[in-house]
Amino acid sequence: MTGINYISDETFISTGENNVVLQEYRNKYQEPYMSLRSFPAGIRNCYKINVTNGTKYLIRSSFKYGNYDRQNILPEFELQLGTNVWDSVKLEDASTITNKELIHVPLRDYIHVCLVNTGLGIPFISALELRPLPNTSYQTQTGSLALQWRLDTGQIAANLTEYRYPDDVHDRFCTAATPKNGTHALYISWMDFDNSAEYFVYMHFAEFEKLQPNQSRQFNITMNGESLHEKVVPYYLSSSTIYSTRALSTGGQNNLSIFKAKNSTLPPILNAIEVYSVKEFLESRTNQADVDAITSIKSTYKIKKNWQGDPCSPLVNSWEGIDCSNEHSRIVSLNLSFSGLTGEIAPYISNLTMIHILDLSNNNLTGSIPDFLSRLRKLMDLNLEKNELTGLVPVGLIQRGRMVCYPYAVLWAGFKRKKQHAHCGDPFGVEVMQNSNQNSSLEAEGQRFTYPEIVEITRNFASIIGRGGFGEVYFGTLQNQTQVAVKLLISSSTQGSKEFENEVKLLVRAHHRNLVSLVGYCDEGETMALVYNFVANGNLQQRLSADVTLHVLTWKERLQIAVDAARGLDYLHNGCKPSIVHRDLKTSNILLNENLHAMIADFGLSKVLATESATHVSTDPKGTFGYLDPQYYNTGKLNKKSDIYSFGIVLLELITGRAAIIRDVETEPIHICRWVSPNFETIEIESIVDSRIQGTYNTSSAWKALQLAMACVSLKAIRRPDITFIYKDLKECLEIEMSSGRTQIVGNDDTSSSSSIRMASQIESETSSSSPVIISI
Incomplete structure (x- = not known):
């Protein structure tokens, strides 16, 4: 038994379900692995653990399936530290414990350990351990270290004893080994797991024999034929570590030799060897002030969404209802409409200083509209409709314009020109009244x-x-x-x-x-x-036209435009109640601002579905040739999937650089779907993507976007994806493109929080040898 005390994980995470392994997989020597926490709900579920920033930690996550779900199917999933991929979890069998270890120095006073569902089974975890290490241990020049393998060399000899905690305060698995023939050397060879990765080797030595005066143990170490260390003398019952001072990146076989020095009477020994790969965690994280603010908002309103881990990163797993700036990971939009919010407007919102859009509509918020909202200098859109707010709208909001409160006719009256005789700086406001049923006219709407x-x-x-x-x-x-x-x-x-x-x-x-x-x-x-x-960069059709003399849109810029347009369409379909169908979505109706961010325009043909539950509205087919949904044209039934077809055409235009109706001089006009289909079926991506950007895009990103576009233009509306799915997939395409290290060149919620896994957190000084303490958080 190790003597390590484990505690419940229920205060470190609010999602997941408590499970136990089946009886036949239980072992009294493996008590921490008899129970586990699984995560059937949500894509990404995260533990938040408080740490001391700047301190080096050994972080170990352990997994034992034990057929807890009686499915006898081993899941595969992803493990993340914060916003970065740590490793993939692939289990050998139902009984073997799989460990993932990382040596890491946190830069903040907490870390997130996240389990991500990749579609290959439900993620779970059996134990999570953190141990402070001396900052002088496991030295590297850069990055964190992920354990690739550890060899407990002494276990080769059956008569040797295994040493763990408390003999080793870091709880590694150590014994000692010597060559069978005292005159021979110890040889260890291995192949690199990843030819592009860098590795560090750490060797641990301790003398277990009490040497006589006429005895000595001294040895030399070489790595791949080069001298690593000479005349090593291990200490009696005290460990010492020798490591490679520079990273190895052979991309092939590595050979370690430990051989007796000239004057040594005893053979060399080796207790353990560890090989770590360098992990560069480069993913940007959300601004800490924004994290603190949104965490307090989550706590205040007891929000139950997919709010796990970092709010903005990675982009594909950003929190529901939150949009972030790509460059600085700042929260710029917060949509908490229809979230069951009660009480007053939380003061923590005032700390989201870069927010542009705030939607708190359709909740049960009470009290007055706080003045701090008028001090959010970047705030452009504020929606407080359908709450129980009373009192005056702060004058600062009125002077800013484009704010929406309930009922909006009352608020908008304050913006009309005939009211502009009010003196500048007068402390006037507009009263927000409840339960008004008056119908708004154009005169009161802008x-x-x-x-x-x-x-x-x-x-x-x-x-x-x-x-x-x-x-x-x-x-x-x-x-x-x-x-x-x-x-x-x-x-x-x-x-x-x-x-x-x-x-x-x-x-x-x-x-x-x-x-x-x-x-x-x-x-x-x-x-x-x-x-x-005014939108400075015109419309998307102009920027994609073949004879354009302006800057040719890059693949990253095209994806960002697609993400923006999908976000706007998602708002129309799912953010507005009842939903709005645009009905004339096309590249000429997508405007681009000075930063090439997209805005959907021209709502003259748009239709509001009669109720939130309505699936369609019957109307005469209208729209633009080439973008018009064939099913809508044939049936006269307009629904959200009609917009999806049009959006798919826009995506194809972004990918190909061609118009919806291709009019080449030498051929008859052809619809873009018919032009793309042959090459799509033969997977010839380079024949489809705009020739002006060939060789400058990530092929995985482009292929995923093309598959999505072709799904959108399916002739049967039922086969077209929902815009929410499209938006998330496009964000993933953008994430792939942004995170690719080098461009590929073409052509050449309601879950149990009861006690489940056990979490060990050793709080001790660097020299302490006492037992890890039990923490109740």
């Missing part, structure tokens, strides 16, 4: 401009920046120097008038960073105009 103001904004319609079936689009500037785009309706267009009203109503209701921003409108006499925030 900032209303007069025709002379439209003329002034556009400088008498001097600069046309776009044309469409609705009318022409002009560049303009507001009095505060904000740049805008003004879409002017052709006065004779009856259909355009309906689309105008439809777009105003929808854009006042829907606010998201990946939807175009409506500043206001003009409805005066025969003049109808929509005023939007």
Whole structure:
């Protein structure tokens, strides 16, 4: 028995289920492995363990299946430390204990150990152990160390005793071995697991014999023919470690030799040898202030989502309802709508200083709207609809514009031009009233401009920046120097008038960073105009056109545009209640800002589903040739999957650089789906991807995106994926592209938290030899 005391893991994690291995797999000498915690729910489940930053730790995770689920199927899953992949867990059999060990120096005062479901079975864990190590042990110049293998050389001899804790305070498995023939050397050979990895070798020595005055033990060590250490003398009953001072990266076989020195009377010994690979944990982590804020918000509202581990990283596992900036891992959007929130608006939100979008709608929040929201300088969209809030809206929010409260007609009244006589800095507010049933009109739904103001904004319609079936689009500037785009309706267009009203109503209701921003409108006499925030880089169709003279979009930029558009569409389909179907999604309706982030535009044809449970709405087929869902065209039944088809065409355009209808001079026009299909079936990715970016993209990322696009354009709507799935898959494509070390060149929740696994956490000084203490957290 080791004498190590284990404690329950229930205070370190809030998800998972407690299970025990079957009777035939139990062993009284393996008590910590008789129980385990499994994770049937969620993709990623994480332990949070407090540590001392800057201290070196041995972290060991152990897994014994024991056929706990009576399925007799060994699962495979991924182990992560924080935001980075630690290792893959593959079990030998149901009875063998699989250990994963890491030597790591945390940079924060906690670590996350996460288990990730990769689709090959339910993740589980039997034991998790942390032991502080002396910072002088296991020296490396960079990175953490993952154990590849450890050889307890002494166990070769049957009469030798195994030494573990407390004899070895670090609880390794050590004995001692000598050559069978005293004149011979000890030889150990092994092959590298990964030819691209770097390795460090650590050898441990301790003298177990009391040597007589006429006896001596001294030996030399070579590695791959080079001298590693000479005249080594092990200490009696005290361990010493010799290691390679520089990393090995032979990419093949390694040979270690330990042989008797010239004047030694005894043969060499070796107690244990360990080989560690260098792990460079490079994944960026969320800003600590944002982590602290969102963790406090989670605790305050008792949020039960997939909020495990780091909020932003890795991108594919970012927390539900949270969007982060790619460059600095800051939280920029928080959507907690329909989350059952109660109480007041949590003050911790004020610490999310980079937040652009905050959606707390459709909850049971009470109290007043706090003034700290007006001090969030980056906040652009605030949705507080359908709560029980009372009192005044802080003046700072009113002056900022584009804020939505319930009922929005009351709040928007404060933005109308006729109210602008209020003196600057007056402490006025707009009262938020409850249970109002009044219907909003266009007049109460946005900032209303007069025709002379439209003329002034556009400088008498001097600069046309776009044309469409609705009318022409002009560049303009507001009095505060904000740049805008003004879409002017052709006065004779009856259909355009309906689309105008439809777009105003929808854009006042829907606010998201990946939807175009409506500043206001003009409805005066025969003049109808929509005023939007100006988007500097035009539309996606222009940027993809073959004769473009601007910068050719890279594969990473195309994926980011796809992710942005999917996020905006996901908001329309699932963030709005009832859902909104865009009905005219195409590259010319996807606008790009100065950072090439995408925003969906043109909601004139959009439809609101009648209720949250409605599956479709019957309507005359409308849309754009090439993007129109064939099933919708044939049946007249419009639903979310109609948008998915259009989105699939947009994806194909991003991948190929070609239009929805390809019109080559030498051939008849052909639909992009028909053009892609032959090469897709023969898996010829290089024949499909835009020739202008050949050799500059990760093929795995491109192939995954292409498969997703082809699923979206399935002729049967039922086979098309939901936009939430598409969004997550596209984020994964982007993650693959961003994390690839080098480009591949082409052509050349409600779970039990009862006691389950045992967690050992040894709190001791570097020189302590006392038993690890029991921790109750």
